[in-house]
Amino acid sequence: MFGFGNYSAKDCSGWSRRSFLQFAAGLPMAGGLLNAAQTERTPQARSVMLIWLVGGPSHLDLFDPKPHAPSEYRGPFSAISTRTPGMQFTELLPRLAARSDRFSVVRTNINYDGGHRAAGSISWTCGRANDGGESGNGKPSGYPPNIGSIISRNRGSGDLPPFISLSRGPVGDGDGPSLGYGGGVWGPNYDPFMVNCAKTGQVSIPELKLLEGLSPGRLDDRRRVLGELDRVRRNLDRGRLEQWDGLHQKAFQLLRGGRTLDAFDLSRESSATRTRYGRTSFGQSCLLGRRLVEVGVPYIQVNWSQYAEVLYPFSDYGWDTHADNFGLLADWHGPLLDQAFSTLLDDLQDRGLLETTLVVCMGEFGRTPRINNIGSRDHWPRCYFSVWAGGGVQPGRAIGESDPRGEFPLTEPVTPEMVGTTIVELAGINTQRRAEFRVLERGRVINDLL
Amino acid sequence: MICCEQLRTNRSKINSVGRSGFFGCFSQTQRNEQYHFCHRVRNCVRTGCLSGRQSLVYVGLMIFTCGSAIATEPQRLTRDGALKLSPVFTHKGAGVIFSMHREPNQVSLMQMRLSDANPERLDTSLVAHQFDADVTADGRYLCFVLTYTSPQSILVIRDLKDGTETRFIPQEARGTVRSPKISPDQRCVVLTLSDPGGQQIATVDMKGASLRRLTQTVGTNAWPAISPDGRHIAFSSSRDGNFQIYIMNLDGSGVRQLTNHPLRNIRPTWSPDGQRIAFTSARDGNLEIYVVRSDGTNLQRLTDHPERDDFPAWHPDGKRLLIVSEREGDSDLYIIESDSEDVGQ
Numbered sequence: 001m002f003g004f005g006n007y008s009a010k011d012c013s014g015w016s017r018r019s020f021l022q023f024a025a026g027l028p029m030a031g032g033l034l035n036a037a038q039t040e041r042t043p044q045a046r047s048v049m050l051i052w053l054v055g056g057p058s059h060l061d062l063f064d065p066k067p068h069a070p071s072e073y074r075g076p077f078s079a080i081s082t083r084t085p086g087m088q089f090t091e092l093l094p095r096l097a098a099r100s101d102r103f104s105v106v107r108t109n110i111n112y113d114g115g116h117r118a119a120g121s122i123s124w125t126c127g128r129a130n131d132g133g134e135s136g137n138g139k140p141s142g143y144p145p146n147i148g149s150i151i152s153r154n155r156g157s158g159d160l161p162p163f164i165s166l167s168r169g170p171v172g173d174g175d176g177p178s179l180g181y182g183g184g185v186w187g188p189n190y191d192p193f194m195v196n197c198a199k200t201g202q203v204s205i206p207e208l209k210l211l212e213g214l215s216p217g218r219l220d221d222r223r224r225v226l227g228e229l230d231r232v233r234r235n236l237d238r239g240r241l242e243q244w245d246g247l248h249q250k251a252f253q254l255l256r257g258g259r260t261l262d263a264f265d266l267s268r269e270s271s272a273t274r275t276r277y278g279r280t281s282f283g284q285s286c287l288l289g290r291r292l293v294e295v296g297v298p299y300i301q302v303n304w305s306q307y308a309e310v311l312y313p314f315s316d317y318g319w320d321t322h323a324d325n326f327g328l329l330a331d332w333h334g335p336l337l338d339q340a341f342s343t344l345l346d347d348l349q350d351r352g353l354l355e356t357t358l359v360v361c362m363g364e365f366g367r368t369p370r371i372n373n374i375g376s377r378d379h380w381p382r383c384y385f386s387v388w389a390g391g392g393v394q395p396g397r398a399i400g401e402s403d404p405r406g407e408f409p410l411t412e413p414v415t416p417e418m419v420g421t422t423i424v425e426l427a428g429i430n431t432q433r434r435a436e437f438r439v440l441e442r443g444r445v446i447n448d449l450l
Numbered sequence: 451m452i453c454c455e456q457l458r459t460n461r462s463k464i465n466s467v468g469r470s471g472f473f474g475c476f477s478q479t480q481r482n483e484q485y486h487f488c489h490r491v492r493n494c495v496r497t498g499c500l501s502g503r504q505s506l507v508y509v510g511l512m513i514f515t516c517g518s519a520i521a522t523e524p525q526r527l528t529r530d531g532a533l534k535l536s537p538v539f540t541h542k543g544a545g546v547i548f549s550m551h552r553e554p555n556q557v558s559l560m561q562m563r564l565s566d567a568n569p570e571r572l573d574t575s576l577v578a579h580q581f582d583a584d585v586t587a588d589g590r591y592l593c594f595v596l597t598y599t600s601p602q603s604i605l606v607i608r609d610l611k612d613g614t615e616t617r618f619i620p621q622e623a624r625g626t627v628r629s630p631k632i633s634p635d636q637r638c639v640v641l642t643l644s645d646p647g648g649q650q651i652a653t654v655d656m657k658g659a660s661l662r663r664l665t666q667t668v669g670t671n672a673w674p675a676i677s678p679d680g681r682h683i684a685f686s687s688s689r690d691g692n693f694q695i696y697i698m699n700l701d702g703s704g705v706r707q708l709t710n711h712p713l714r715n716i717r718p719t720w721s722p723d724g725q726r727i728a729f730t731s732a733r734d735g736n737l738e739i740y741v742v743r744s745d746g747t748n749l750q751r752l753t754d755h756p757e758r759d760d761f762p763a764w765h766p767d768g769k770r771l772l773i774v775s776e777r778e779g780d781s782d783l784y785i786i787e788s789d790s791e792d793v794g795q
Contacts, residue, residue: 326672
């Protein structure tokens, strides 16, 4: 099931091969370069899964329907009851409606930017760039560290990378990736380990493609790959060796960690289990995420797609439904999300993992409550949703209330800082620790979730 | 004991089913009931709720009912599991064209002969997304939607006889076309147009010109289908709240509502004889295929499965339907029966 990825060293991300080698050289798991400080108390969430719906899913058409709004706002989907008294979803989510006692929904999220890339970065880092970010000539180092980077720094090294992002490539839109994907001001040492999971369940690790001179092969033929790694290493001169060694160690540790490496092998799951998640890249990534939770990876970002856009000539299937929002949601997005996310919650619950795994499902913003002139919805960062389950979250609650048209919060807005603070708090990073890290120092938790 | 009570209830049901016919004479709905009944019997035997003579009686019933149910299970055509949508029959029912999420960034049109069930790309060199195909009965014209500039999608009408193509491009830079259907007289294409004025049903001629909006209502209008006689269009609209099926004349006049249910009713498609309309509905909790006479009577449920059944397309013989189903977990094409014997009752 394993294969080397087809990572292109020069894609829209602007990540050069060199930069990739540099960041890989210092990853926490690569050489134990970081002090794995113990948290001061046992975290309620041993693992965090961020289910990232890139593109901006429509809150009115999913988790916050407004059946009594005027027709130019309401949308065509009916509201259905959930197991949570007083909370309705749209008819696109019948399975999640039947499981609403397992999670809570925040309906008053806000973001500070209406563009995919910047809003994504703000969501992931809970802050703004100090160099203009995506709208200027910003760099990843201009952003605060990603929530996953904070948790991985706190948790330290292990057999597997502490921050894994499941995607075909850096997540963003057609203009490039969201720059807040990783360590930011902390540097590339804290960037995520990228893993691609295809709809077939085939898992590839794009970074390993960068091992110079390494011929494509199968990772499950571990002995041969290790031999090849050694051969390549012997042929490098000293200067290049230092640069290469970090990635080499990273690959070496991964390949040597038999049990942990098995976590990437979806063929170990029954066909029935894999089918339940849906034979889509997103569905299989959710399953892979669950397997990574089982082996103790602290932070996993499961990405719906690589690109925000949907059906652009270059793009995959994001939630950016500027046109044909209702057709696309009825055809694809709604059923696929309902199937994969409800199965993930069931699976985590059945395995006794939900209690110690925080699952957060959201996008960078919602979509315009008022239907646009071509019968669809555009970006809307002023009010949207997030779904929270497990890891210390009280389930079965509707947190906050949006106005009758879904345009603005009626109750206290939930900011990106509050989202990030709540996640890291549940992951065991308390106020003192946040102060030591100089992150989220003014953040507040979403008390209604706890 | 609860399951035994269910059995007693269902025993009376199946007795009435038994009186109504034998094996293949059962309606699809009756067969679905039998199929689920047989599972309940089996579970009761397993859990020990039944014993001795009771078990024998129920096992006998189970064998009887399984025989008929299994014989009518949907026929699976594809097994690749890739996401599919909008299938249509071609070549008088011997072939199929459908849209498939072939690669992460590529939705393609696929064609397949039913005899070998081996899907192949229709346009192998095309890099854009290509979906929602329709083909005329004589095989002369093919139309489909093509992503163009971002995120605009356009209509392409291809004359397969002389190899020429014409296009219709929405006015708005983000405008889209979906679900084009060629009229039986090959004079126009009816489509869903998202352009200034909202998402409406419209027609263009075979040159992609003479745009005419047939609906101009609030809400969303989508999934048009032209009747075999070319006089009517069935479509879904949320003009009255949520998605319901409506029928109108080809010029947009004479709109009447066909369905009325709080959950969505979408993707209508006419039977070849023009008497019935198959569609997808969520009225029973998940997406299933239903059929109703074009006057709104004799509603029947054709599928009954916890997974999604969607995108119905009639076979030219009027006795079968092609659907996309996730009943084995994967998204694949299946053929189901349309229960034609019930027409006229």
